Amino acid sequence: MKIDGNEIRPGNVIEHxxxxxxxxxxxxxxxxxxGAYLQVELREVRDGTKLNERFRSAExxxxxxxxxxxxxxxxxxxxxxxxxxxxxxxxxxxxxxxxGEEKRQFLQDGMIVTIESYEESPIGLELPERCxxxxxxxxxxxxxxxxxxxxxxxxxxxGVKVLVPPHIEAGTRIVVSTADASYVERAKD
Numbered sequence: 270m271k272i273d274g275n276e277i278r279p280g281n282v283i284e285h286x287x288x289x290x291x292x293x294x295x296x297x298x299x300x301x302x303x304g305a306y307l308q309v310e311l312r313e314v315r316d317g318t319k320l321n322e323r324f325r326s327a328e329x330x331x332x333x334x335x336x337x338x339x340x341x342x343x344x345x346x347x348x349x350x351x352x353x354x355x356x357x358x359x360x361x362x363x364x365x366x367x368x369g370e371e372k373r374q375f376l377q378d379g380m381i382v383t384i385e386s387y388e389e390s391p392i393g394l395e396l397p398e399r400c401x402x403x404x405x406x407x408x409x410x411x412x413x414x415x416x417x418x419x420x421x422x423x424x425x426x427x428g429v430k431v432l433v434p435p436h437i438e439a440g441t442r443i444v445v446s447t448a449d450a451s452y453v454e455r456a457k458d
Contacts, residue, residue, distance in 0.1 A: 272332045274324030275307045282314065282387075284331040285322065289314040289387065298323075314392045317369070335385040335392070342380045350376070352384065361391065368394050374427050375400050375447045396447040401456045402426050403442050410435040420452070 277283065281292045290311035299305040304325060311320045324330065340352035340361060348365040350373075361384065365373060375396055376382075385393040407423040420432035423439075431445060433452045442456035 270332045270334065271329045273326050274328035274330055275305075275326040277307060277309055277324060277330065277332075282333045282335055283311075284333055285311065289333060289392065290320065291393075293319075314387075333387060335387055337383050337385050337395075339381055340384050342376050342378065342382060344378070345376070352382065355381070363391055363394065367391060371450075372396055372447070374429055375445075375450075398447060399444050399453055400447055401442055401444050401458070402429075404433065404437055404439055407433065407437055407439050407441075 275297070277292050277295060279292050279295055283290055283292065291314055292309050293312050294310040296308045297305065298308050306323045306325045309322050309324060311322055312318070313320070339355050341355060343351045343353050343360070345351070350363050350365070350368065352361050352363065353359070354361070363384070368376075372394055377400060380400070381397065383395040384391050385395065402425040404423045405426050408421045410421065419435065421435055421437075422430055423433045423437060424430055425443075425445065429445075429450050431443075431450055431452055433443065437443060437452075437455065442458060444453040444456055445451065446453055
């Protein structure tokens with residue numbers, strides 16, 4: 270589907286220079302001289318290389334439609350991760366190169382994820398926005414720091430370091446954003 274160069278949004282996948290790119294950041298630029306353009310930071314879908322590109326509104330780019338389907342995470346075997354289709358019960362195995370380190374660390378048994386495919390070939394994985402994990406190690410609160418909204422470092426059960434409020438202690442289950450590994454709230458379970 271053809272779109273104008275200034276219609277690109279973060280998360281869109283476009284075909285540019287005969288490769289698939291995902292828009293990471295966009296910025297509208299209006300220089301003092303010349304026409305306005307859209308500065309886009311792109312990441313190549315398959316190998317993760319980055320590219321900064323300028324698109325003017327007069328240019329057209331090909332926006333790629335991805336097939337998205339929900340799968341359940343079953344198990345990992347080294348660098349291979351196996352998922353099961355929720356409807357047909359077929360299994361799909363993805364390599365760690367498709368997922369990326371930041372997504373692998375939040376995978377939990379039975380987690381429902383969305384796998385993106387292009388022409389029947391898996392190219393990406395989307396995790397749920399949030400997941401619940403247990404704090405295994407938390408620093409002690411320094412007396413006098415509680416007057417302001419200060420945070421302290423903590424380590425989660427998957428080894429990820431996160432900043433948590435002072436009242437969170439080891440053994441507490443918390444909800445964490447999978448996008449940036451930030452504390453959201455104390456788990457209600």
